[in-house]
Amino acid sequence: MDFRLTEEQEMVRQMARDFAEKELAPGVAERDEKCEYPREEVKKLAELGFFGMVIPEELGGAGFDTVAYVAALEELARIDASTEIIISVHNSLVSYPLVKFGSDYIKQEFLSKLASGEWLGAFALTEPGSGSDAGAMKTRAVRDGDDWILNGSKNFITSGENCDCYLLMAVTDPQQGTKGTSAFVIPKNTPGIIPGKHEEKMGIRATDTISLTLQDARISDKNLVGKHGDGFKIALTALDSGRLGVAAQAVGIAQACIEESIKYSQERHQFGKPIGSFQAIRNKLADMTMKLNASRWLLYHAAWKKDQGERYTQQAAMAKVFCSETATFCALEAIQIHGGYGYVKEYPVERFLRDAKITEIYEGTNEVQRIVIGRALFDEM
Ligand code: CAA
Numbered sequence: 001m002d003f004r005l006t007e008e009q010e011m012v013r014q015m016a017r018d019f020a021e022k023e024l025a026p027g028v029a030e031r032d033e034k035c036e037y038p039r040e041e042v043k044k045l046a047e048l049g050f051f052g053m054v055i056p057e058e059l060g061g062a063g064f065d066t067v068a069y070v071a072a073l074e075e076l077a078r079i080d081a082s083t084e085i086i087i088s089v090h091n092s093l094v095s096y097p098l099v100k101f102g103s104d105y106i107k108q109e110f111l112s113k114l115a116s117g118e119w120l121g122a123f124a125l126t127e128p129g130s131g132s133d134a135g136a137m138k139t140r141a142v143r144d145g146d147d148w149i150l151n152g153s154k155n156f157i158t159s160g161e162n163c164d165c166y167l168l169m170a171v172t173d174p175q176q177g178t179k180g181t182s183a184f185v186i187p188k189n190t191p192g193i194i195p196g197k198h199e200e201k202m203g204i205r206a207t208d209t210i211s212l213t214l215q216d217a218r219i220s221d222k223n224l225v226g227k228h229g230d231g232f233k234i235a236l237t238a239l240d241s242g243r244l245g246v247a248a249q250a251v252g253i254a255q256a257c258i259e260e261s262i263k264y265s266q267e268r269h270q271f272g273k274p275i276g277s278f279q280a281i282r283n284k285l286a287d288m289t290m291k292l293n294a295s296r297w298l299l300y301h302a303a304w305k306k307d308q309g310e311r312y313t314q315q316a317a318m319a320k321v322f323c324s325e326t327a328t329f330c331a332l333e334a335i336q337i338h339g340g341y342g343y344v345k346e347y348p349v350e351r352f353l354r355d356a357k358i359t360e361i362y363e364g365t366n367e368v369q370r371i372v373i374g375r376a377l378f379d380e381m
Helices: 007-034 039-047 066-079 081-101 104-116 174-180 231-267 279-307 313-343 349-359 366-377
Strands: 121-124 140-144 147-158 165-171 181-187 193-198 209-220
Touching (some): 066 081, 081 349, 121 147, 165 231, 181 231, 231 279, 279 313
């Protein structure tokens, strides 16, 4: 067993770190404050090849392995959790399932643009009435000649406004339950796809999160991903990979909490000494560091398992739960170490808490992850 990153993995991680420190750090607080989408920064990431991270080279991507991918995401999130999730959703929830299930037509027409950075992808699964119970979706696709006509609504779509296409799940055969769900790749400008309200969020405020209404949107059968009826499995396959991206986001936030807390506890003097010399503060930092290290290895192990071509559903769920709860824990402790200064916007740790909380919720709540982990113990998957 070798715990070091390979030369290539380390190079990818360093590239993301350099980019984050140079390009993301300067505006991150302002973008959070103003809920401003990182348009220029995302464009630069596209130019540098971050849109094609999980897409094989023969399909126009960079073909990084999953360990390199999560190491890069972690570095982005260490500085800017919003930008990280934009890149994670694009790669994990949209590009990866298209690599795995897309037809030659979809690979040519869509994946090539997603790989080159010309297009950004978004994932449309959740509906107002179906969140954790994703299989209860109501959006309907009805066959009409060579096309499908879609009606319904979707919500909580990360990058819903700034993207160029959606990977969208709809019911094609209501009698078949989850086996009657299909996945479609849909260009954003399709008539009948109507962007809805913007969510005003607590954290990851530089991302756009919107709802969609589908009103007689006409989509060619060529836009069907995989086979008719494969939609639910495609969504859950995408989410296994997405959960690694969320776990990486959480690890990056936790890392930032520790770094900021060490810095502050060296600068801040009380009772004639830097507060970092007090055991009470060091105990907190010790607990934060232990949890962060355990989180990172759970994440890297899950990523490694994916790279081996093994089923990693349970490992992704464990990484998602543990890393996200660590991020929230570390953010709360970072605020406590900063005292009153942790509660005001002059220091970044209050943003870290707001950003950390969503990692316990999206791409499957931690309650859903525990269902997934428990089911695997009884071989129910
Ligand atoms: N990969 C592939 N297939 C899978 C799978 C996986 N990880 N997990 C289950 N399946 C298959 C099952 O084998 C089953 O197929 P068979 O019938 O052929 O055996 C089928 O999918 C149905 O599985 P279940 O019976 O387990 O389905 P369920 O209805 O009980 O749901 C669930 C299971 C785990 C609760 C699932 O609904 C789930 O993960 N819910 C959470 C949804 C979620 O993560 N939503 C987030 C949306 S994205 C987002 O957050 C916004 C954003 O933009 C970031």
